Amino acid sequence: xxxxxxxxxxxxxxxxxxxxxxxxxxxxxxxxxxxxxxxxxxxxxxxxxxxxxxxxxxxxxxxxxxxxxxxxxxxxxxxxxxxxxxxxxxxxxxxxxxxxxxxxxxxxxxxxxxxxxxxxxxxxxxxxxxxxxxxxxxxxxxxxxxxxxxxxxxxx
Numbered sequence: 006x007x008x009x010x011x012x013x014x015x016x017x018x019x020x021x022x023x024x025x026x027x028x029x030x031x032x033x034x035x036x037x038x039x040x041x042x043x044x045x046x047x048x049x050x051x052x053x054x055x056x057x058x059x060x061x062x063x064x065x066x067x068x069x070x071x072x073x074x075x076x077x078x079x080x081x082x083x084x085x086x087x088x089x090x091x092x093x094x095x096x097x098x099x100x101x102x103x104x105x106x107x108x109x110x111x112x113x114x115x116x117x118x119x120x121x122x123x124x125x126x127x128x129x130x131x132x133x134x135x136x137x138x139x140x141x142x143x144x145x146x147x148x149x150x151x152x153x154x155x156x157x158x159x160x161x
Contacts, residue, residue, distance in 0.1 A: 080131065080137070082127045083124075083127045083130070083131055083137050085127075086120075086123055086124035086127040086128070087124060087140060087141060089123075089124070090117070090120045090144050093116055093117045093120045094144075096113055096116075097114065097151065100113050114152055117148050117152070121145055121148045124141055
């Protein structure tokens with residue numbers, strides 16, 4: 006009985022493979038994908054896959070990073086330093102979008118590098134497995150890349 010089922014499934018698969026790719030099917034698949042995107046997150050077609058809504062994802066904030074509400078001074082200083090670097094990134098982004106002078110942008114890049122150095126000092130007091138260390142490392146790399154991009158003239 007099982008062998009018959011397997012053979013019938015193989016026959017169906019072989020018949021699908023022998024037809025080969027058809028442009029109509031790929032156009033239909035693209036049209037279906039396009040229709041799903043146009044319909045928005047609230048509407049799904051029968052063949053669409055349910056996606057996790059953004060509201061169901063837990064937010065991340067200082068409380069979730071620290072693990073508890075009673076923070077040590079080192080953790081609160083590290084959070085403050087990370088927040089300061091993020092603010093400096095926002096300032097740099099705004100300056101680049103509003104066509105500030107190169108002198109002003111250079112000053113912002115230097116401030117960002119100084120903020121990264123300050124953040125590194127404050128992060129040294131945290132345990133090695135603390136969640137903020139990963140975020141701080143990503144900020145260091147991003148700041149370095151922005152500094153290199155500015156130095157070689159990518160933003161001019």
